[in-house]
Amino acid sequence: MATDVVMPQMGESIAEGTIVRWIKHVGDPIDKDEPLFEISTDKVDAEIPSPGAGVLVEIKVKEGETVPVNSVVAVIGAAGDKTSSAGVTSPAAPAPPVPPVAPAALASPATPASPAPPASPVPAGPPAEPATLDDLRRLRSSPVVRKIAKEHGVDIGQINGTGIAGRVTKRDITAFIDSGAAARPATAPAAGRPTPVGPPPPAFQPGENVRLEKMGVMRKKIAEHMVMSIHTSPHVYSAYEIDFSRIDQIRQNKKAEYEAAGAKLTYTAFIAKATVDTIRQFPFSNASIDGDTIVYKRDVNLGIAVALEQGLIVPVIKNADERNMLGLCRAIQDLAQRARTKQLKPEEVQGGTFTITNPGIFGALFGLPIISQPQVAILGVGSVDKRVVVVDDMIAVRPMCYMTLGYDHRLIDGADAGRFLLALKDRLQNFDESEV
Amino acid sequence: MTLSSQPAARTRLSVLRWGVVDYADGLERQKALVEERRAGRIGDTLVLLEHPPVITLGVKTRGKSTNILASPADLEREGVPVFETGRGGDVTYHGPGQLVGYPIFDLNPDRRDVHRYVRDLEQALILALAEFGVEAGRVQGLTGVWVGPAGREEKIGAIGVRISRWITSHGFALNVGTDLSRFGLIVPCGIADHGVTSLERVLGRPVPMPDVRDAVVRGFERAFGTA
Numbered sequence: 177m178a179t180d181v182v183m184p185q186m187g188e189s190i191a192e193g194t195i196v197r198w199i200k201h202v203g204d205p206i207d208k209d210e211p212l213f214e215i216s217t218d219k220v221d222a223e224i225p226s227p228g229a230g231v232l233v234e235i236k237v238k239e240g241e242t243v244p245v246n247s248v249v250a251v252i253g254a255a256g257d258k259t260s261s262a263g264v265t266s267p268a269a270p271a272p273p274v275p276p277v278a279p280a281a282l283a284s285p286a287t288p289a290s291p292a293p294p295a296s297p298v299p300a301g302p303p304a305e306p307a308t309l310d311d312l313r314r315l316r317s318s319p320v321v322r323k324i325a326k327e328h329g330v331d332i333g334q335i336n337g338t339g340i341a342g343r344v345t346k347r348d349i350t351a352f353i354d355s356g357a358a359a360r361p362a363t364a365p366a367a368g369r370p371t372p373v374g375p376p377p378p379a380f381q382p383g384e385n386v387r388l389e390k391m392g393v394m395r396k397k398i399a400e401h402m403v404m405s406i407h408t409s410p411h412v413y414s415a416y417e418i419d420f421s422r423i424d425q426i427r428q429n430k431k432a433e434y435e436a437a438g439a440k441l442t443y444t445a446f447i448a449k450a451t452v453d454t455i456r457q458f459p460f461s462n463a464s465i466d467g468d469t470i471v472y473k474r475d476v477n478l479g480i481a482v483a484l485e486q487g488l489i490v491p492v493i494k495n496a497d498e499r500n501m502l503g504l505c506r507a508i509q510d511l512a513q514r515a516r517t518k519q520l521k522p523e524e525v526q527g528g529t530f531t532i533t534n535p536g537i538f539g540a541l542f543g544l545p546i547i548s549q550p551q552v553a554i555l556g557v558g559s560v561d562k563r564v565v566v567v568d569d570m571i572a573v574r575p576m577c578y579m580t581l582g583y584d585h586r587l588i589d590g591a592d593a594g595r596f597l598l599a600l601k602d603r604l605q606n607f608d609e610s611e612v
Numbered sequence: 613m614t615l616s617s618q619p620a621a622r623t624r625l626s627v628l629r630w631g632v633v634d635y636a637d638g639l640e641r642q643k644a645l646v647e648e649r650r651a652g653r654i655g656d657t658l659v660l661l662e663h664p665p666v667i668t669l670g671v672k673t674r675g676k677s678t679n680i681l682a683s684p685a686d687l688e689r690e691g692v693p694v695f696e697t698g699r700g701g702d703v704t705y706h707g708p709g710q711l712v713g714y715p716i717f718d719l720n721p722d723r724r725d726v727h728r729y730v731r732d733l734e735q736a737l738i739l740a741l742a743e744f745g746v747e748a749g750r751v752q753g754l755t756g757v758w759v760g761p762a763g764r765e766e767k768i769g770a771i772g773v774r775i776s777r778w779i780t781s782h783g784f785a786l787n788v789g790t791d792l793s794r795f796g797l798i799v800p801c802g803i804a805d806h807g808v809t810s811l812e813r814v815l816g817r818p819v820p821m822p823d824v825r826d827a828v829v830r831g832f833e834r835a836f837g838t839a
Contacts, residue, residue, distance in 0.1 A: 186775075187725035211776065214698075220726040221670065221700035222775040393753065514763070521763040522752075 179228035181250040183243050186217055191347075193217050194242040195249060200232045206252060213249070230254050394487040405549045409584035413544050416597040418604050420560050420575040430612050439505040441612075444480065447532060447557055448504050449611065450603035452476050452497040455530055458596050460588055462529045464550040470587060479528030479548060480508060482515040483537070489515050490548060492528040501612050532557065542578035552584040553593075555600075625836070626654065627829050630661035635695055635706065638663065638714075645716045646781050658832055659714040660825050663706040665794060667694045670701035670772050692794070699782035701755075701772030709789035709810070711824055715832070720778040730755055730771060732835045733784055737769040740786075740824065740831035746814055754806070757786075759814055766809035788812060788824050 183193045193215040200212050212226040233253035237243050380386045391399065423446045434441040455462045455476050464471040478496035482489055491511035493499070499507060514520050530551055535543030536559035543556040558578035565574050579600070583593050630638070638661060648654045667687070687694060692705075706712060719729060734750055737757045741748040748759045748768060757769030769786045787810035795808045811819050 187727040189727050209777070216700055217726060220730060220773040220775055221698060222726065223777065225777050519763045524763075
């Protein structure tokens with residue numbers, strides 16, 4: 177009789193664990209309570225004892241891998257049991273076999289549930305590749321998830337897994353069931369409802385020449401936020417071209433004055449000033465959506481994206497509309513500097529109501545940025561380059577800049593965005609020098 | 613402590629003050645205590661000690677120690693040996709002036725939560741530091757005890773724990789008067805963008821180690837409710 181060894185729950189708030197070392201190897205005899213493997217979580221390394229006595233028949237999770245709590249990591253068999261012929265890390269049959277929910281999967285030759293004798297002797301060697309992504313998914317989900325799926329008659333393949341390698345976690349399946357999606361027939365999604373997104377194809381095939389690297393916290397957060405945002409807001413973009421001649425001129429005139437005051441008069445400061453004034457004029461640009469309610473924010477908290485060596489961060493200038501040019505210059509300089517040296521306080525990257533991002537820094541003509549939720553608009557600033565333009569039917573050379581507004585079409589229509597950008601353009605091209 | 617047969621054994625905390633102990637030697641003696649605790653021959657025990665200069669690597673670093681900045685030759689010249697240990701966490705430095713604590717606690721059956729245990733360890737050190745008027749705290753996502761303004765915290769207490777069948781070992785290292793330049797040999801705990809500090813540096817005056825030991829014992833009794 178086989179005993180499943182599962183990733184233990186090491187604490188209430190702990191959802192997964194990383195196996196750092198197998199103390200026993202496949203084929204080793206083991207006693208109940210004898211140390212079997214070591215796991216690591218946070219700053220704690222723990223030695224996990226065997227739940228039963230027998231022989232370690234199979235190791236399902238390799239050293240260095242992280243799996244959710246309650247995932248089967250190994251199987252212990254009775255003393256006489258044969259070890260898995262496929263070797264240590266075969267993606268072997270999940271035990272106990274669960275009758276697949278989708279009838280189509282029954283026909284799949286890779287479903288290792290049927291005990292029927294094979295028609296021809298199975299050749300020794302690696303086990304057959306699972307035939308479909310569904311199978312992969314099923315093989316990868318934990319017994320708990322499979323049990324829940326069976327109880328609720330849910331096809332795991334329908335669920336978008338957030339676990340490792342797209343695995344469906346317990347939370348995914350309970351959320352799926354709670355959402356009522358399970359009750360809807362998969363073939364006829366209600367109008368307007370998003371069709372369940374299929375699992376992405378595997379990132380790599382076994383044996384492919386790749387290097388694996390765990391995402392850092394920041395990378396993971398950016399990834400999660402971007403996916404969430406793109407699924408939340410239908411993004412639309414409008415682009416305007418803005419003549420920076422006047423700003424250039426004002427900047428030349430005032431640069432020394434600002435330097436004397438210890439501040440740098442940058443394009444960003446001009447753009448920030450014109451933007452907050454435009455936001456004041458169009459409250460829809462400084463809003464959020466809460467169900468079917470529009471939340472207009474009275475404070476203008478301007479986020480300015482700063483690229484870091486790895487990743488990016490968006491420090492926020494609180495009440496940016498209450499600052500004059502010098503105040504904005506100082507705030508931008510200070511936040512950008514501290515963003516790069518990682519000295520921002522948590523509250524300094526929170527509470528933004530509108531974001532400016534500047535792909536132009538890297539030479540991009542324009543960018544199509546993704547909205548930082550729960551905001552509804554984001555301004556992308558392109559590079560300022562001298563271009564040949566037509567002014568009063570004459571050809572002129574002017575410093576030009578493309579600006580794009582990415583906006584949430586649930587709230588903002590093209591005409592609104594046009595009015596916003598036109599007003600912004602007007603402010604920048606006819607910048608009020610008395611403000612500087 | 614002769615309350616062995618009682619589950620109440622853990623309601624009293626035994627404290628062992630070992631003085632300065634060689635790291636390898638300390639490891640052996642610690643192991644023996646873990647066995648004693650498992651067998652129920654002793655109750656929850658807190659060992660307080662100091663180590664001669666040594667760099668230790670947590671399990672996470674096994675085989676790869678990119679967070680040691682000094683070359684092997686540097687380390688040899690400085691007389692700092694490198695040890696691989698079974699605790700959690702990355703790389704750290706121990707040396708004179710640093711109070712090291714090995715709590716040998718049995719978390720079975722009612723305290724089986726490693727996060728809670730780590731948070732309690734932090735709490736014990738925070739309480740001890742408060743006795744010296746130092747306001748220490750936690751930094752979200754970075755285990756350990758920190759001082760300084762938000763965003764610019766420096767680590768004053770490091771934590772690395774091993775749990776074997778719910779018996780704890782290893783524990784914490786609190787910088788009292790540690791020679792902080794020695795941390796220049798490593799990236800402490802693999803966290804590159806935060807500094808380290810010590811109680812004496814924060815206070816700007818020398819602090820007697822026995823006073824810190826006593827404060828830490830009181831911190832443990834309060835944080836773990838073992839008074």
